[in-house]
Amino acid sequence: MSNIPKRLRAATTAAAAAALVVAPLTFVATGAHAAEAHVDNPFAGATQYVNPTWSAAVEGAATRVSDPALAAKMRAIKNQPTAVWMDRISAINGNADGNGLKFHLDNAVAQKKAGTPLVFNLVIYDLPGRDCFALASNGELPATDAGLARYKTEYIDPIAALLADPKYQDIRVAAVIEPDSLPNLITNISEPTCQQSAPYYREGVKYALDKLHAIPNVYNYIDAAHSGWLGWDSNAGPAAKLFADVAKTTKAGFASIDGFVTNTANSTPLEEPFLTDSTKQVGSGQVRSAKYYEWNPDFDEIDWTAHLHRLLVAEGFPSTLGMVIDTSRNGWGGPARPTAASTSTTLDTYVDQSRIDKRNHRGAWCNPLGAGIGERPKATPSGYAASHLDAFVWVKPPGESDGASSEIANDQGKRFDRMCDPTFNSPKLAGALTGATPNAPLAGQWFEEQFVTLVKNAYPVIEGGGPVDPTDTTAPTTPSGVTAGAITNTTVALSWTASTDAVGVTGYDVYQGTTRVGTSATTSFTVTGLTANTAYSFTVRAKDAAGNVSSPSTAVSARTTNDTTVPPLDTTAPTAPSGLVAGTVTQNSAAISWTASTDAVGVTGYEIFNGTTSVGTSTTTSFTATGLTAATAYSFTVKAKDAAGNVSAASTALSVTTKPADTVPTGGCSVAYSANSWNSGFTASVRVKNTGTTPLTNWKLTFSFANGQSVQQGWSATWSQSGTAVTATGASWNSTLAPGQSVDIGFNGSHSGTNNAPTAFAVNGAACTNG
Structure with missing residues (x-):
């Protein structure tokens, strides 16, 4: 197993054409409202902020493509909500790359509908020594005391002051806290730059949590990397502990964190539909042992969020903790997408033919060629109970670069990272090509070539982008038979008879009065977020690929039920697991x-x-x-x-x-220990060998430190420490050693200046020879 390096998270909001300050059709201006109480899931029943700058960039791209169908797809998503990135101090007031935070907050107030909450997705991203393992997204502040002081007083404090303005008290701000920072302290702490940044990451994140949690309408979501980075047990457990340790240092403890966000600016699939069992035996081994997964049991973000949530709750976080997944670029559609599981009996072939993730390596993070737009932003996605999802969001605005594919001079601290060079065979990817899209600009800047690919490879396929007949000017027939079905105190289910069209109906827009409340590709739709005991009027319009829209259907009226309505007695048991x-x-x-x-x-x-x-x-x-x-x-x-x-x-x-009882090696064991030290840290490599004549099952290595060293995180074994005593227990895949077989394990640790190697080792209680 390798320690997968960091995955880049992008920089600023789209640097596109001049900002177009236009509220999308789904929003209307609203006056002031009483501030609401802090809720469990800010996305539930809420709309999300649509960045007009990003929408203008998408519209610009649509006008420049020659394919009308592709342009239609772009326009179909241009009013999707995306996050606003504060990637440096100047972004707060606005700079050459985009408008400032106040501009976006004022637009959010204008977009908010009366009686409906609105979520403003904001990315906090300017830690001292930012992205210690990726040159493309390095930041402006050094990992020094002076850098930390500027982070607090010139960055976090002004942002907190703006968010605390009573003018914005009705906007739910979902703050993504410092992508990549804490995950880098799990897998990349052996890097000198990450060692230098580590204390500033912890203190900076703590300060941001304290300042933002104090504002009632702000919801803090900590970045938690993705399955291809932290999915291994040897990474996941220490990550959950680190997150808990940081939370405990804040004034409000666990309450300062509302949830965690995964896959930020990454392209790891939401689900691998044809690889659902990591332990399935194919040919020579389990699916998770394939070269592509390297024994990582988490193939996708649904796996990872469920895995991480269990670990976080075990560390003390409340079970109500919510998870958010960035689905902006993890669709993996297009002609290369598999339609069924492979029939091969060769393990690596089976995995390569079955997986929808078509990167050369799961560590390929920069502008991956072939990726597509994923699930559209959605609150409380159903079907993923174990993941405890608050929402799918687009944290990374599609079309913004991850990093330049060649050296570009800039004053933002962003450097050329060979992971963004499509011609580079990276040692971080086991020698594979990076698979990056060529001709990329600096991180965070508009990258139209990649945006075109993302739209083409979107999955689910973007509605409204089918073949366009330029001579088609005839609208579909008007939907008929619109009826209200199931009604609750907050929802109304609608259905209707399909419209017809000379070329083909591509979808339907549903209106509440004159406000569009949703779209559907089928002849049904459920309107949500309504008020109890209130009368509503709904109409439906049909549309085709050429953009022709029908006249509205006959209106149907419905009144939501009263809060006190008693549901009928439930006597039906659930289906069997x-x-x-x-x-x-x-x-x-x-x-x-x-x-x-x-x-x-x-x-x-x-x-x-x-x-x-x-x-x-x-x-x-x-x-x-x-x-x-x-x-x-x-x-x-x-x-x-x-x-x-x-x-x-x-x-x-x-x-x-259950596994058999531990065996004591017959004839002996040997342990080879070596360490590479720096400043106050070190990386230890340990080889355990069965020198006996019988298999060694469920091996457990024990030794003690002499100088107060501490294990921080390890790999290829489960590591624990009590005082000076250290224990490493074999993982499920390496817990049995045949006679003469060895296993290589290791860990990152800290020391106080002296780092003498342990002198005695034992396996399952039996002393081993050194070397």
């Missing part, structure tokens, strides 16, 4: 997971059984049974339950056998 699989199995524990059940009202939890005995409950689709006996078979089933107390039938049983 399915797809039980075993995860990590030890001598005394077994992790299992399953596919979520469905229910007419909603599943509230699961009960897990060993045989007929209940062994625990879970509110997610995973559970770890503990207190088991080594080398013993167990039969697990799961039942789902809902709020009314209905319980499903049991799932199909899953048989799991």
Whole structure:
């Protein structure tokens, strides 16, 4: 397994044509409103801010392409919400690359609809020593005490002062806190630049959290990299601990963080639809052991958010913690997208033919050629209960560069990173080409060539971009039979009879009065975010690929229900859980997971059984049974339950056998230890070898430090430390060593000036020879 290096997060808002200060059609101006209380999920029931500068850049691109269908696709997304990046001090008041923060906040106030919350996505991105492992996105502030002082007084303080203005109290500000910073301290701490930046990252993030959390309408989301960076257990566990440690240093503790955001400015897929089981055996090994995944069990962001949420809750974060995924560039559509799993029995071939992620390496982060726009921004996406998603968002505005593909002089501190050079075979990618798009400008600047590719390769495919007949000037027929179906106190379900068109209907716009509230590619739509016990009038218009729009349908009226309406008694049990699989199995524990059940009202939890005995409950689709006996078979089933107390039938049983008891090496073991030290840190490499005559199972290495050294994070084993005593336990894939076999493990550590190597080692209690 390798430590995947950082993934770039972009810089500023789009540097495009002159700003076009136009509110999109879905928004109308509004007056002042009473400030609302801080809520659990700021995105729920809310619209999001549409950056008019980015919209103008997209419109400009649409006017320059010669393909009418492609232009239609661009225009179909130009009013999607994107984040505003504050990538340097001058961005606060506005600079040559775009308007300042006040401009955008004032526009957000204008876009906000009365009675409907609006989320303003803001990226805080100017730490001292920023992006210590990527030259393309280095920042203006040095990793020094003076740099930290400027970060606080010239950057965070002015931003906090603007956000605290009562004029903006009704805007929900979702602040993405310092992309890449804390993840770099997990995987790249051996780099001298990251060592120098580390204390300033911790203190800077703490200061930002304290200042912004004090503003009631600000919601802090910490950047948590992505699955291809931190997915390994040896990275994920230390990352969750680091996040918790930083939270504990803030004035409000865990409450200062509302959630975490993953895949910021990256292209890791939301889901790998044809690689759903990382432990599936294909040919010579499990899917996760393929060259592309390097034993990382998290193939996509749904995997990673669920994995990370479990770890964060275990570290003390509340279970209500929300997760956000940047889906701006992880669609991976186009002609290269697989349509089914491979039939190959060769492991690497099977993975390469099945994966939708077509990068040469998961560490290829800069302007990846072939990526596409992903899921459109959406609040509370359904179907991902274990991930606890607050929203899909576009943190990285599509079309903004990750970094220049050649050296470009600038005054922003951004340097040429060979990871952005498409001709470079990078050692960080095991010698593979970077796969970067050529002719790229500086990070954060408009990159139209890449934007064209992103639109072409969008998945889901962008509505409204089919073949265009330039002679088609006939609008579709008017939708008919519009009816209101299921109605709650906040939603109305609408359906209608399909329109017809000489070429083809591409979709429908749904209006509440004169305000468009949504679009649909089908003949149904559910309007959300409504007020209880209120009358509404809805109409529907059909549209075609040429942009022709029908006249509005006959209006249908509906009144939302009253808050006090009592729902009918629920007597229907959830469906039985399915797809039980075993995860990590030890001598005394077994992790299992399953596919979520469905229910007419909603599943509230699961009960897990060993045989007929209940062994625990879970509110997610995973559970770890503990207190088991080594080398013993167990039969697990799961039942789902809902709020009314209905319980499903049991799932199909899953048989799991715990690992055998530890063996003591017969004939001996050897341990080779070496360390590379710098300042107050070091990287240790350890080789454990079975020099005995029988297999060594569930090996556990122990040794002690003599000079107060501390293990920070490790790899290829589970590392722990108590006082001076250190323990490393084999991972699931390397826990058994055949006679003569060895395993290489290691860790990053800290010391106080003296770093003598341990002198004695033992495996499973038996002393080993050195060397």
